[in-house]
Amino acid sequence: AQSVAQPEDQVNVAEGNPLTVKCTYSVSGNPYLFWYVQYPNRGLQFLLKYITGDNLVKGSYGFEAEFNKSQTSFHLKKPSALVSDSALYFCAVSYPTDSWGKLQFGAGTQVVVTP
Amino acid sequence: GAGVSQSPSNKVTEKGKDVELRCDPISGHTALYWYRQSLGQGLEFLIYFQGNSAPDKSGLPSDRFSAERTGGSVSTLTIQRTQQEDSAVYLCASSLGPRFGRDPEAFFGQGTRLTVV
Numbered sequence: 001a002q003s004v005a006q007p008e009d010q011v012n013v014a015e016g017n018p019l020t021v022k023c024t025y026s027v028s029g030n031p032y033l034f035w036y037v038q039y040p041n042r043g044l045q046f047l048l049k050y051i052t053g054d055n056l057v058k059g060s061y062g063f064e065a066e067f068n069k070s071q072t073s074f075h076l077k078k079p080s081a082l083v084s085d086s087a088l089y090f091c092a093v094s095y096p097t098d099s100w101g102k103l104q105f106g107a108g109t110q111v112v113v114t115p
Numbered sequence: 116g117a118g119v120s121q122s123p124s125n126k127v128t129e130k131g132k133d134v135e136l137r138c139d140p141i142s143g144h145t146a147l148y149w150y151r152q153s154l155g156q157g158l159e160f161l162i163y164f165q166g167n168s169a170p171d172k173s174g175l176p177s178d179r180f181s182a183e184r185t186g187g188s189v190s191t192l193t194i195q196r197t198q199q200e201d202s203a204v205y206l207c208a209s210s211l212g213p214r215f216g217r218d219p220e221a222f223f224g225q226g227t228r229l230t231v232v
Contacts, residue, residue, distance in 0.1 A: 032219060043119075043206060044223040051219070090158065094219070102148065102171060103221065105158035 004093050006106035013113055019081040021109045023091030024073045033074040034092040034103065035065055044090065050074060061085070081113045117141070119224035121207050127230045128197055136192040136227045140209030147190050148210075148221060149182060153203035161205075164190065165212055197231045204228050 003026045013019050025031060035047040048059025050067045058064045065076045074091060091106040120139040128134050140147050149161040160174040164184045175181070179197075184190040194201055208221040 034220060036223075043225040044208075046220045046222060049220050102160055102163050103150075103158075104160065107157050 004091055004104055004106040006089075006091055006109045008109050009107075010110040010112060013081050013111070015083050015113050015115050016080050019076075019078040019085065019111065019113070021076040021089050021091075021111060022073070023075060023106055024071070025091075025093045026072070029095050032094045033065075033067060034094070035059065035063070035074075035076050036090045036092060036105075038088040038090065038108075040087075047076070047089075081111075083113050083115055086111055086113045119207055119209055119222055121205075121224035121227050123227060124225060125228045125230075127232060130199060130231055131196055133193065133195045134197055134229065136194075136205050136207075136229070138190045138192070138207030138209075138224060140188065140190070140207070141222055143211070144209035144222075145187065145212035146210045146221075147184055148208045149190070149192050150206040150208065150223075151203045152206055152226070156203075158206075161192070194229075197229075199231045202229055202231045 005024045007022055011021055033050040036044040037047050038044050047063050048057050048065055050057050055067045056064060063076060063078050065074055067074050076089060088108050088110050090108050092103040094103050119141055122137045126134055145166045147164045151159045151161055162175055162182045163171040179195045182190060182192045192205060204226040206223050206226045208223045210219055210221040
């Protein structure tokens with residue numbers, strides 16, 4: 001079965017410190033990997049994706065993520081967190097051999113950035 | 116509009132009633148998806164439409180749930196005989212689809228918050 005794991009329910013970080021949100025996935029073919037962010041009472045916003053090519057991908061708002069095939073991980077990172085980064089972050093996987101773009105989401109990680 | 120539009124934004128209904136939720140995808144997007152977000156279940160895939168192909172209904176939780184997409188654009192998700200466990204935020208998303216393999220990300224609407232009382 002395909003699954004996405006976000007092992008941390010919540011990540012707390014002080015403003016200006018590095019932020020990492022972890023994501024691992026089960027192995028099955030060549031997945032597409034995504035990060036989405038959800039602010040309170042708002043829909044999901046796309047942050048970045050990995051399809052192929054460079055393992056380090058850069059996305060919106062200064063976020064980046066590193067694809068590690070051997071560890072089946074796709075951790076989200078930001079060098080210097082802002083209070084405005086406080087939100088709910090979702091890792092997602094899709095497999096083009098399945099229904100195209102059908103996303104399987106992790107449970108989400110709440111990020112709290114304190115001033 | 117520029118984004119995925121969903122209506123209504125909020126819906127309160129009595130148990131046993133039918134509801135219809137509407138999604139208007141981004142113009143030109145051939146793929147359309149419905150998801151459900153609830154406290155207990157997180158984000159769940161419900162159904163997926165791609166062009167004129169038969170929809171992938173594998174995520175629909177029961178036969179009370181159905182969806183259609185008319186003219187390859189607007190979609191309606193219908194829940195019959197609503198139950199309290201149907202209370203959730205229903206999210207619609209669209210994407211360019213498989214012909215545009217370099218840009219498969221889905222763009223989400225703001226969602227419809229359904230409350231069954």
